Amino acid sequence: MKKDRLLAKWLNNDLSPDELAVFEASPDFEKYQKIKDYTAHLEVGDFDKNAMLLNILSQKKEAPKVIPLHKKWIFRAAAIFILALGITFAMKFFVTQTQTADFGEKTTFSLPDNSEVVLNSGSEINYKKWNWDNNRHLELKGEAYFKVAKGKKFEVQTSLGKVTVLGTQFNVKARKNRFDVVCYEGRVKVNYADIQILLTHGQSVSFENGKQVKTTVTSSKPEWIDNQISFYIENIRSLLDEVERQYNITIELNAKNTTSLFTGKLPAKDLNTALQIISTTYHLKIRQVSKNKIIFDEK
Structure with missing residues:
Protein backbone atom coordinates (compact mmCIF):
# COMPACT_ATOMS: atom_id res chain seq x y z
CA MET A 1 0.00 0.00 0.00
CA PHE A 94 15.93 28.90 11.54
CA VAL A 95 16.80 26.46 14.32
CA THR A 96 20.32 26.55 15.81
CA GLN A 97 22.71 24.09 14.17
CA THR A 98 25.12 22.18 16.42
CA GLN A 99 28.42 20.49 15.58
CA THR A 100 30.30 18.49 18.22
CA ALA A 101 33.53 16.54 18.67
CA ASP A 102 33.30 13.93 21.41
CA PHE A 103 36.19 12.97 23.66
CA GLY A 104 38.82 11.13 21.64
CA GLU A 105 37.52 12.54 18.34
CA LYS A 106 37.93 15.51 15.98
CA THR A 107 35.25 16.88 13.66
CA THR A 108 35.73 18.82 10.41
CA PHE A 109 32.82 20.63 8.74
CA SER A 110 31.99 23.61 6.52
CA LEU A 111 29.85 26.62 7.39
CA PRO A 112 27.28 28.05 4.91
CA ASP A 113 29.93 30.34 3.33
CA ASN A 114 32.34 27.38 2.94
CA SER A 115 34.53 28.50 5.83
CA GLU A 116 36.21 25.38 7.22
CA VAL A 117 36.16 24.48 10.90
CA VAL A 118 38.04 21.72 12.72
CA LEU A 119 36.74 20.98 16.22
CA ASN A 120 39.12 19.53 18.78
CA SER A 121 38.06 16.78 21.20
CA GLY A 122 35.38 17.71 23.73
CA SER A 123 34.22 20.81 21.81
CA GLU A 124 30.96 22.20 20.43
CA ILE A 125 29.87 24.92 18.00
CA ASN A 126 26.39 26.42 17.62
CA TYR A 127 25.24 28.66 14.74
CA LYS A 128 22.22 29.53 12.58
CA LYS A 129 22.13 29.17 8.80
CA TRP A 130 19.47 31.87 8.39
CA ASN A 131 20.94 35.15 7.10
CA TRP A 132 24.45 33.74 7.57
CA ASP A 133 26.03 35.92 4.85
CA ASN A 134 25.05 39.06 6.77
CA ASN A 135 25.56 37.68 10.29
CA ARG A 136 28.49 35.27 10.41
CA HIS A 137 28.34 34.58 14.13
CA LEU A 138 28.82 31.35 16.07
CA GLU A 139 29.31 30.19 19.64
CA LEU A 140 32.21 27.95 20.63
CA LYS A 141 32.66 25.73 23.65
CA GLY A 142 36.15 24.26 23.72
CA GLU A 143 38.72 24.57 20.92
CA ALA A 144 38.50 24.99 17.15
CA TYR A 145 40.66 25.93 14.17
CA PHE A 146 39.08 28.20 11.55
CA LYS A 147 39.85 28.83 7.88
CA VAL A 148 37.48 31.72 7.20
CA ALA A 149 36.21 32.49 3.70
CA LYS A 150 36.53 36.12 2.69
CA GLY A 151 33.42 38.17 3.28
CA LYS A 152 31.80 40.27 5.94
CA LYS A 153 32.62 40.23 9.65
CA PHE A 154 33.06 36.82 11.21
CA GLU A 155 32.60 36.42 14.98
CA VAL A 156 33.41 33.60 17.37
CA GLN A 157 31.81 34.00 20.79
CA THR A 158 33.00 32.00 23.81
CA SER A 159 32.18 32.15 27.51
CA LEU A 160 35.52 33.90 28.11
CA GLY A 161 35.83 36.30 25.18
CA LYS A 162 35.05 37.11 21.55
CA VAL A 163 37.17 36.94 18.39
CA THR A 164 36.31 39.05 15.33
CA VAL A 165 38.00 38.40 11.98
CA LEU A 166 37.82 39.01 8.23
CA GLY A 167 39.20 36.29 5.94
CA THR A 168 41.89 34.58 8.01
CA GLN A 169 43.09 31.41 9.74
CA PHE A 170 43.13 31.25 13.52
CA ASN A 171 42.70 28.99 16.54
CA VAL A 172 40.47 29.67 19.54
CA LYS A 173 40.56 27.75 22.81
CA ALA A 174 38.27 28.41 25.78
CA ARG A 175 38.66 25.84 28.55
CA LYS A 176 37.54 26.60 32.10
CA ASN A 177 39.38 29.82 33.04
CA ARG A 178 41.91 29.72 30.16
CA PHE A 179 41.38 31.61 26.87
CA ASP A 180 43.89 31.30 23.99
CA VAL A 181 43.79 32.84 20.51
CA VAL A 182 46.43 32.31 17.79
CA CYS A 183 46.42 34.07 14.41
CA TYR A 184 48.00 32.10 11.58
CA GLU A 185 46.95 34.34 8.69
CA GLY A 186 45.33 37.77 8.28
CA ARG A 187 44.19 39.67 11.38
CA VAL A 188 41.93 38.97 14.34
CA LYS A 189 40.49 41.25 17.01
CA VAL A 190 40.25 39.70 20.47
CA ASN A 191 37.89 41.00 23.16
CA TYR A 192 38.42 39.75 26.70
CA ALA A 193 36.57 41.56 29.51
CA ASP A 194 37.44 45.24 28.89
CA ILE A 195 40.64 44.42 26.95
CA GLN A 196 40.83 44.56 23.15
CA ILE A 197 43.88 43.30 21.24
CA LEU A 198 44.62 43.15 17.50
CA LEU A 199 46.63 40.11 16.40
CA THR A 200 48.35 39.65 13.04
CA HIS A 201 50.10 36.71 11.37
CA GLY A 202 52.18 34.70 13.85
CA GLN A 203 50.87 36.41 16.98
CA SER A 204 48.91 35.01 19.93
CA VAL A 205 47.37 36.04 23.22
CA SER A 206 46.30 34.09 26.31
CA PHE A 207 44.38 34.91 29.47
CA GLU A 208 44.10 32.82 32.61
CA ASN A 209 42.13 33.66 35.74
CA GLY A 210 41.46 37.13 34.36
CA LYS A 211 45.12 37.96 33.68
CA GLN A 212 47.09 38.03 30.45
CA VAL A 213 49.86 35.42 30.28
CA LYS A 214 52.85 35.19 27.98
CA THR A 215 52.49 32.97 24.90
CA THR A 216 54.40 32.17 21.74
CA VAL A 217 53.66 30.72 18.28
CA THR A 218 55.97 27.95 17.10
CA SER A 219 54.17 26.51 14.05
CA SER A 220 52.11 27.47 11.01
CA LYS A 221 48.99 25.69 12.27
CA PRO A 222 47.70 24.21 15.55
CA GLU A 223 49.76 21.22 16.68
CA TRP A 224 46.61 19.30 17.65
CA ILE A 225 45.68 19.12 13.96
CA ASP A 226 48.72 16.81 13.61
CA ASN A 227 47.94 14.91 16.83
CA GLN A 228 50.34 16.83 19.05
CA ILE A 229 49.05 18.54 22.22
CA SER A 230 50.99 21.74 22.81
CA PHE A 231 51.24 23.53 26.18
CA TYR A 232 52.90 26.79 27.13
CA ILE A 233 53.35 27.58 30.83
CA GLU A 234 50.32 25.54 31.95
CA ASN A 235 49.61 23.62 35.15
CA ILE A 236 49.36 19.85 35.46
CA ARG A 237 45.58 19.86 35.74
CA SER A 238 45.38 21.49 32.28
CA LEU A 239 47.63 18.72 30.94
CA LEU A 240 45.52 15.98 32.47
CA ASP A 241 42.23 17.53 31.32
CA GLU A 242 43.48 17.67 27.73
CA VAL A 243 44.79 14.09 27.84
CA GLU A 244 41.38 12.98 29.15
CA ARG A 245 39.67 14.70 26.21
CA GLN A 246 42.05 13.36 23.56
CA TYR A 247 42.00 9.75 24.78
CA ASN A 248 38.49 9.64 26.32
CA ILE A 249 39.79 8.42 29.68
CA THR A 250 39.65 9.52 33.34
CA ILE A 251 42.80 10.54 35.22
CA GLU A 252 42.99 10.87 39.00
CA LEU A 253 45.85 12.83 40.58
CA ASN A 254 46.99 11.83 44.07
CA ALA A 255 49.92 14.19 44.55
CA LYS A 256 50.56 17.52 46.24
CA ASN A 257 53.91 18.72 44.91
CA THR A 258 52.74 19.35 41.33
CA THR A 259 52.73 23.14 41.12
CA SER A 260 55.39 23.40 38.40
CA LEU A 261 54.18 24.81 35.07
CA PHE A 262 54.67 22.79 31.91
CA THR A 263 55.84 23.91 28.46
CA GLY A 264 56.11 21.27 25.76
CA LYS A 265 54.17 18.75 23.70
CA LEU A 266 52.37 15.48 24.33
CA PRO A 267 51.33 12.97 21.66
CA ALA A 268 47.59 12.68 21.03
CA LYS A 269 47.81 9.16 19.53
CA ASP A 270 50.21 7.45 21.94
CA LEU A 271 48.79 7.31 25.46
CA ASN A 272 51.70 5.41 27.05
CA THR A 273 54.23 7.97 25.86
CA ALA A 274 52.05 10.87 27.01
CA LEU A 275 51.69 9.34 30.48
CA GLN A 276 55.43 8.65 30.72
CA ILE A 277 56.26 12.27 29.90
CA ILE A 278 53.91 13.52 32.62
CA SER A 279 55.16 11.01 35.21
CA THR A 280 58.81 11.85 34.51
CA THR A 281 58.21 15.61 34.58
CA TYR A 282 56.33 15.58 37.89
CA HIS A 283 57.98 12.51 39.50
CA LEU A 284 54.77 10.47 39.63
CA LYS A 285 53.91 6.79 39.51
CA ILE A 286 51.41 5.55 36.92
CA ARG A 287 48.70 3.17 38.10
CA GLN A 288 46.13 1.89 35.59
CA VAL A 289 43.08 0.63 37.49
CA SER A 290 40.93 -0.10 34.43
CA LYS A 291 40.95 0.30 30.66
CA ASN A 292 39.73 3.90 30.88
CA LYS A 293 41.04 5.05 34.27
CA ILE A 294 44.58 6.11 35.23
CA ILE A 295 45.85 7.21 38.64
CA PHE A 296 49.00 9.26 39.24
CA ASP A 297 50.52 8.75 42.71
CA GLU A 298 53.48 10.44 44.37
CA LYS A 299 56.70 8.45 44.24
Whole structure:
Protein backbone atom coordinates (compact mmCIF):
# COMPACT_ATOMS: atom_id res chain seq x y z
CA MET A 1 0.00 0.00 0.00
CA LYS A 2 1.33 3.42 -0.91
CA LYS A 3 2.60 5.67 1.88
CA ASP A 4 0.07 8.46 1.21
CA ARG A 5 -2.83 5.99 1.44
CA LEU A 6 -1.50 4.68 4.76
CA LEU A 7 -1.23 8.29 5.97
CA ALA A 8 -4.78 9.03 4.86
CA LYS A 9 -6.21 5.93 6.54
CA TRP A 10 -4.27 6.73 9.71
CA LEU A 11 -5.70 10.26 9.80
CA ASN A 12 -9.19 8.74 9.59
CA ASN A 13 -8.44 5.99 12.16
CA ASP A 14 -9.09 3.29 9.53
CA LEU A 15 -5.84 1.34 9.78
CA SER A 16 -5.90 -2.31 10.74
CA PRO A 17 -3.68 -3.36 13.69
CA ASP A 18 -1.04 -4.72 11.30
CA GLU A 19 -1.10 -1.59 9.14
CA LEU A 20 -0.90 0.62 12.24
CA ALA A 21 2.16 -1.25 13.48
CA VAL A 22 3.91 -0.77 10.11
CA PHE A 23 3.00 2.93 9.98
CA GLU A 24 4.18 3.64 13.55
CA ALA A 25 7.51 2.01 12.76
CA SER A 26 8.17 4.39 9.85
CA PRO A 27 10.87 7.09 10.39
CA ASP A 28 8.36 9.91 9.73
CA PHE A 29 5.72 8.74 12.22
CA GLU A 30 6.86 11.02 15.06
CA LYS A 31 6.66 14.07 12.78
CA TYR A 32 3.15 13.14 11.55
CA GLN A 33 1.99 12.55 15.13
CA LYS A 34 3.16 16.02 16.22
CA ILE A 35 1.36 17.63 13.30
CA LYS A 36 -1.82 15.66 14.02
CA ASP A 37 -1.71 16.62 17.71
CA TYR A 38 -1.27 20.27 16.78
CA THR A 39 -4.08 20.41 14.23
CA ALA A 40 -6.43 18.57 16.60
CA HIS A 41 -6.50 21.63 18.87
CA LEU A 42 -7.46 24.08 16.13
CA GLU A 43 -10.93 25.55 16.74
CA VAL A 44 -13.35 27.84 14.88
CA GLY A 45 -15.26 30.73 16.39
CA ASP A 46 -18.95 30.67 17.45
CA PHE A 47 -21.63 31.31 14.82
CA ASP A 48 -25.42 32.10 14.69
CA LYS A 49 -27.11 28.81 13.79
CA ASN A 50 -30.58 30.39 13.12
CA ALA A 51 -29.16 33.01 10.78
CA MET A 52 -27.22 30.36 8.90
CA LEU A 53 -30.38 28.18 8.53
CA LEU A 54 -32.45 31.08 7.12
CA ASN A 55 -29.64 31.92 4.71
CA ILE A 56 -29.50 28.33 3.44
CA LEU A 57 -33.29 28.06 2.99
CA SER A 58 -33.41 31.35 1.05
CA GLN A 59 -30.87 30.18 -1.49
CA LYS A 60 -31.64 28.19 -4.58
CA LYS A 61 -31.27 24.51 -3.93
CA GLU A 62 -28.64 22.79 -5.97
CA ALA A 63 -27.66 19.19 -6.22
CA PRO A 64 -25.04 18.44 -3.57
CA LYS A 65 -21.51 17.76 -4.70
CA VAL A 66 -20.24 14.43 -3.57
CA ILE A 67 -16.52 14.10 -2.95
CA PRO A 68 -15.37 10.49 -2.82
CA LEU A 69 -13.83 9.47 0.49
CA HIS A 70 -10.51 8.51 -1.09
CA LYS A 71 -10.15 12.06 -2.49
CA LYS A 72 -10.66 13.51 0.99
CA TRP A 73 -7.84 11.28 2.16
CA ILE A 74 -5.58 12.53 -0.63
CA PHE A 75 -6.37 16.21 0.06
CA ARG A 76 -5.72 15.81 3.77
CA ALA A 77 -2.53 13.84 3.17
CA ALA A 78 -1.33 16.54 0.76
CA ALA A 79 -2.00 19.26 3.34
CA ILE A 80 -0.08 17.31 5.98
CA PHE A 81 2.81 16.79 3.53
CA ILE A 82 3.02 20.51 2.73
CA LEU A 83 2.93 21.41 6.42
CA ALA A 84 5.67 18.86 7.11
CA LEU A 85 7.83 20.39 4.38
CA GLY A 86 7.38 23.82 5.96
CA ILE A 87 8.39 22.53 9.37
CA THR A 88 11.42 20.77 7.88
CA PHE A 89 12.50 23.98 6.12
CA ALA A 90 12.14 25.99 9.33
CA MET A 91 14.10 23.41 11.31
CA LYS A 92 16.91 23.47 8.76
CA PHE A 93 17.32 27.23 8.39
CA PHE A 94 15.93 28.90 11.54
CA VAL A 95 16.80 26.46 14.32
CA THR A 96 20.32 26.55 15.81
CA GLN A 97 22.71 24.09 14.17
CA THR A 98 25.12 22.18 16.42
CA GLN A 99 28.42 20.49 15.58
CA THR A 100 30.30 18.49 18.22
CA ALA A 101 33.53 16.54 18.67
CA ASP A 102 33.30 13.93 21.41
CA PHE A 103 36.19 12.97 23.66
CA GLY A 104 38.82 11.13 21.64
CA GLU A 105 37.52 12.54 18.34
CA LYS A 106 37.93 15.51 15.98
CA THR A 107 35.25 16.88 13.66
CA THR A 108 35.73 18.82 10.41
CA PHE A 109 32.82 20.63 8.74
CA SER A 110 31.99 23.61 6.52
CA LEU A 111 29.85 26.62 7.39
CA PRO A 112 27.28 28.05 4.91
CA ASP A 113 29.93 30.34 3.33
CA ASN A 114 32.34 27.38 2.94
CA SER A 115 34.53 28.50 5.83
CA GLU A 116 36.21 25.38 7.22
CA VAL A 117 36.16 24.48 10.90
CA VAL A 118 38.04 21.72 12.72
CA LEU A 119 36.74 20.98 16.22
CA ASN A 120 39.12 19.53 18.78
CA SER A 121 38.06 16.78 21.20
CA GLY A 122 35.38 17.71 23.73
CA SER A 123 34.22 20.81 21.81
CA GLU A 124 30.96 22.20 20.43
CA ILE A 125 29.87 24.92 18.00
CA ASN A 126 26.39 26.42 17.62
CA TYR A 127 25.24 28.66 14.74
CA LYS A 128 22.22 29.53 12.58
CA LYS A 129 22.13 29.17 8.80
CA TRP A 130 19.47 31.87 8.39
CA ASN A 131 20.94 35.15 7.10
CA TRP A 132 24.45 33.74 7.57
CA ASP A 133 26.03 35.92 4.85
CA ASN A 134 25.05 39.06 6.77
CA ASN A 135 25.56 37.68 10.29
CA ARG A 136 28.49 35.27 10.41
CA HIS A 137 28.34 34.58 14.13
CA LEU A 138 28.82 31.35 16.07
CA GLU A 139 29.31 30.19 19.64
CA LEU A 140 32.21 27.95 20.63
CA LYS A 141 32.66 25.73 23.65
CA GLY A 142 36.15 24.26 23.72
CA GLU A 143 38.72 24.57 20.92
CA ALA A 144 38.50 24.99 17.15
CA TYR A 145 40.66 25.93 14.17
CA PHE A 146 39.08 28.20 11.55
CA LYS A 147 39.85 28.83 7.88
CA VAL A 148 37.48 31.72 7.20
CA ALA A 149 36.21 32.49 3.70
CA LYS A 150 36.53 36.12 2.69
CA GLY A 151 33.42 38.17 3.28
CA LYS A 152 31.80 40.27 5.94
CA LYS A 153 32.62 40.23 9.65
CA PHE A 154 33.06 36.82 11.21
CA GLU A 155 32.60 36.42 14.98
CA VAL A 156 33.41 33.60 17.37
CA GLN A 157 31.81 34.00 20.79
CA THR A 158 33.00 32.00 23.81
CA SER A 159 32.18 32.15 27.51
CA LEU A 160 35.52 33.90 28.11
CA GLY A 161 35.83 36.30 25.18
CA LYS A 162 35.05 37.11 21.55
CA VAL A 163 37.17 36.94 18.39
CA THR A 164 36.31 39.05 15.33
CA VAL A 165 38.00 38.40 11.98
CA LEU A 166 37.82 39.01 8.23
CA GLY A 167 39.20 36.29 5.94
CA THR A 168 41.89 34.58 8.01
CA GLN A 169 43.09 31.41 9.74
CA PHE A 170 43.13 31.25 13.52
CA ASN A 171 42.70 28.99 16.54
CA VAL A 172 40.47 29.67 19.54
CA LYS A 173 40.56 27.75 22.81
CA ALA A 174 38.27 28.41 25.78
CA ARG A 175 38.66 25.84 28.55
CA LYS A 176 37.54 26.60 32.10
CA ASN A 177 39.38 29.82 33.04
CA ARG A 178 41.91 29.72 30.16
CA PHE A 179 41.38 31.61 26.87
CA ASP A 180 43.89 31.30 23.99
CA VAL A 181 43.79 32.84 20.51
CA VAL A 182 46.43 32.31 17.79
CA CYS A 183 46.42 34.07 14.41
CA TYR A 184 48.00 32.10 11.58
CA GLU A 185 46.95 34.34 8.69
CA GLY A 186 45.33 37.77 8.28
CA ARG A 187 44.19 39.67 11.38
CA VAL A 188 41.93 38.97 14.34
CA LYS A 189 40.49 41.25 17.01
CA VAL A 190 40.25 39.70 20.47
CA ASN A 191 37.89 41.00 23.16
CA TYR A 192 38.42 39.75 26.70
CA ALA A 193 36.57 41.56 29.51
CA ASP A 194 37.44 45.24 28.89
CA ILE A 195 40.64 44.42 26.95
CA GLN A 196 40.83 44.56 23.15
CA ILE A 197 43.88 43.30 21.24
CA LEU A 198 44.62 43.15 17.50
CA LEU A 199 46.63 40.11 16.40
CA THR A 200 48.35 39.65 13.04
CA HIS A 201 50.10 36.71 11.37
CA GLY A 202 52.18 34.70 13.85
CA GLN A 203 50.87 36.41 16.98
CA SER A 204 48.91 35.01 19.93
CA VAL A 205 47.37 36.04 23.22
CA SER A 206 46.30 34.09 26.31
CA PHE A 207 44.38 34.91 29.47
CA GLU A 208 44.10 32.82 32.61
CA ASN A 209 42.13 33.66 35.74
CA GLY A 210 41.46 37.13 34.36
CA LYS A 211 45.12 37.96 33.68
CA GLN A 212 47.09 38.03 30.45
CA VAL A 213 49.86 35.42 30.28
CA LYS A 214 52.85 35.19 27.98
CA THR A 215 52.49 32.97 24.90
CA THR A 216 54.40 32.17 21.74
CA VAL A 217 53.66 30.72 18.28
CA THR A 218 55.97 27.95 17.10
CA SER A 219 54.17 26.51 14.05
CA SER A 220 52.11 27.47 11.01
CA LYS A 221 48.99 25.69 12.27
CA PRO A 222 47.70 24.21 15.55
CA GLU A 223 49.76 21.22 16.68
CA TRP A 224 46.61 19.30 17.65
CA ILE A 225 45.68 19.12 13.96
CA ASP A 226 48.72 16.81 13.61
CA ASN A 227 47.94 14.91 16.83
CA GLN A 228 50.34 16.83 19.05
CA ILE A 229 49.05 18.54 22.22
CA SER A 230 50.99 21.74 22.81
CA PHE A 231 51.24 23.53 26.18
CA TYR A 232 52.90 26.79 27.13
CA ILE A 233 53.35 27.58 30.83
CA GLU A 234 50.32 25.54 31.95
CA ASN A 235 49.61 23.62 35.15
CA ILE A 236 49.36 19.85 35.46
CA ARG A 237 45.58 19.86 35.74
CA SER A 238 45.38 21.49 32.28
CA LEU A 239 47.63 18.72 30.94
CA LEU A 240 45.52 15.98 32.47
CA ASP A 241 42.23 17.53 31.32
CA GLU A 242 43.48 17.67 27.73
CA VAL A 243 44.79 14.09 27.84
CA GLU A 244 41.38 12.98 29.15
CA ARG A 245 39.67 14.70 26.21
CA GLN A 246 42.05 13.36 23.56
CA TYR A 247 42.00 9.75 24.78
CA ASN A 248 38.49 9.64 26.32
CA ILE A 249 39.79 8.42 29.68
CA THR A 250 39.65 9.52 33.34
CA ILE A 251 42.80 10.54 35.22
CA GLU A 252 42.99 10.87 39.00
CA LEU A 253 45.85 12.83 40.58
CA ASN A 254 46.99 11.83 44.07
CA ALA A 255 49.92 14.19 44.55
CA LYS A 256 50.56 17.52 46.24
CA ASN A 257 53.91 18.72 44.91
CA THR A 258 52.74 19.35 41.33
CA THR A 259 52.73 23.14 41.12
CA SER A 260 55.39 23.40 38.40
CA LEU A 261 54.18 24.81 35.07
CA PHE A 262 54.67 22.79 31.91
CA THR A 263 55.84 23.91 28.46
CA GLY A 264 56.11 21.27 25.76
CA LYS A 265 54.17 18.75 23.70
CA LEU A 266 52.37 15.48 24.33
CA PRO A 267 51.33 12.97 21.66
CA ALA A 268 47.59 12.68 21.03
CA LYS A 269 47.81 9.16 19.53
CA ASP A 270 50.21 7.45 21.94
CA LEU A 271 48.79 7.31 25.46
CA ASN A 272 51.70 5.41 27.05
CA THR A 273 54.23 7.97 25.86
CA ALA A 274 52.05 10.87 27.01
CA LEU A 275 51.69 9.34 30.48
CA GLN A 276 55.43 8.65 30.72
CA ILE A 277 56.26 12.27 29.90
CA ILE A 278 53.91 13.52 32.62
CA SER A 279 55.16 11.01 35.21
CA THR A 280 58.81 11.85 34.51
CA THR A 281 58.21 15.61 34.58
CA TYR A 282 56.33 15.58 37.89
CA HIS A 283 57.98 12.51 39.50
CA LEU A 284 54.77 10.47 39.63
CA LYS A 285 53.91 6.79 39.51
CA ILE A 286 51.41 5.55 36.92
CA ARG A 287 48.70 3.17 38.10
CA GLN A 288 46.13 1.89 35.59
CA VAL A 289 43.08 0.63 37.49
CA SER A 290 40.93 -0.10 34.43
CA LYS A 291 40.95 0.30 30.66
CA ASN A 292 39.73 3.90 30.88
CA LYS A 293 41.04 5.05 34.27
CA ILE A 294 44.58 6.11 35.23
CA ILE A 295 45.85 7.21 38.64
CA PHE A 296 49.00 9.26 39.24
CA ASP A 297 50.52 8.75 42.71
CA GLU A 298 53.48 10.44 44.37
CA LYS A 299 56.70 8.45 44.24
